[in-house]
Amino acid sequence: MASNSLRERLASGDELVGTFQITASPMVAETIGETDLDFVVLDQEHGPLTAETTASLTMGVDNTDTSAVVRVRSNDPPEIQRALDLGAEGVQIPQIETAEDARTAVDAARFSPVGERGFSMYVRAGEYIGSESYTEDQNEQTTVIVHVEGERGVENIDEILSVDGIDVIFLGPYDLSQSLGVPGQINHERVTSLMEDVCEKAADANRVVGTHADDPETARRWLDAGAQYVTLSVELPTLHDAFDSAYHDAVADE
Template sequence: MNRVLEKYRVGQPSVGTFTHLRSSVAVEALGTAGLDFVILDTEHCVLNPETMAECITAAGAAGLDALVRIHSVTREAVLHPLDLGAKGLIVPAVETVEEVERLVRFAKFPPVGGRGFCPTRDGLWGCDEASLAGAAVYMDRSNRETLLIPQCETAGCLANIETIAAMEGVDGIFVGPLDLSIALGCPMELDAPQMREALARVVAACKAAGKLAMIFCGDVETARKRLAAGFDSAALGLDVLALIQSYRAMAEAVRG
């Protein structure tokens, strides 16, 4: 089951976070926090394949969807997390429709794309129910239940957002508001008029296409505001920062 997708289908918001701790223990601990998903970030954090596999396994055991933010639009960067069992990919710095077409080709099986087939962990090496029902059933399940989410954080992606959101094989859009604000000429002014207009445009494009609208939020108040504005899912903060903030508050409280 893809928890993010299931919640979207019944009109419930999903909440998750990013992890930079490179620890399966940290991912498992996040599963006790009532989150729906965790994003393993390979764009801003180096994560070797062994650690990625451990974190994806830990997420599944803890009741979390493991999503991976990949670092490049390449076949290897797309294929490896999917073969390891990631429930979806978030793709940063997307600029063009052509890039997204390439992503779909790498991430989705025929007839939607051209993903390479091999019995791997995502189908329990050919032993899960869908795989045992035949390759066609497994590939159809993977195409429907494994998310491909381009990230809107560039002027190019925003300019093409209606086309990208509507593309077959694209399951939603993830907004990176920090980089998007830079691209729009209002660095870190997340409520600037051009940002409000851009976020409304992304939500409208996703709604029109029947796709997920996801966004990063730095705090609870922002997450509530974005969900109320039509976003379906919020990635709330970063585990490293939460660790720092929590211990800083405790240390200050102890010292009086």
């Protein structure tokens, strides 16, 4: 298990790079954890992951120094609560478009007096026995990441940035490209210009920005632009490209 929480590392200014996992394999999760990546996002939104498989994946990651984050399917309090009860260190919440959306996410992810997360400490996050400091510890250690991935969310970014309890504003370039009428063109000037504007506003508000990159060069670009939390690719295309490259290297001289 990671010695310092993601939240602590973000607060100290560390640049964190992770990846997405959509397969329901604990061995894949553990393998990712054995790399130098800082975190892995277990993707319930775009993958087939259930509560049961997510629990197994977090157990696999917890055997390593990498942190487990869960991207839930929607901004729904039971979804968020369940992911955190299963032991995820952080939760990523999609399709945040307004300050009200952001407050709903924070309320679901944090216990009173900060939020309204449903309370049971007899869960994996509480090591099944709980403690007197359980809610305080969870509030201090849980990383709340909200996805701003549409034009409306960008239009409301000042209000979203003002919501307390958010640790990362995560810019989703693919959904943003779609909302701007250039689906899939994540390097289109309309997309990158808006993302750069959000990075600047977040810096002015002393808030952390995250985003996704398909390759190391793009990841470095956004880290240089001020992002602190970057997902680098997804495990399946990474696996595909590694084997494809290895095959062609092996037969190159034939």
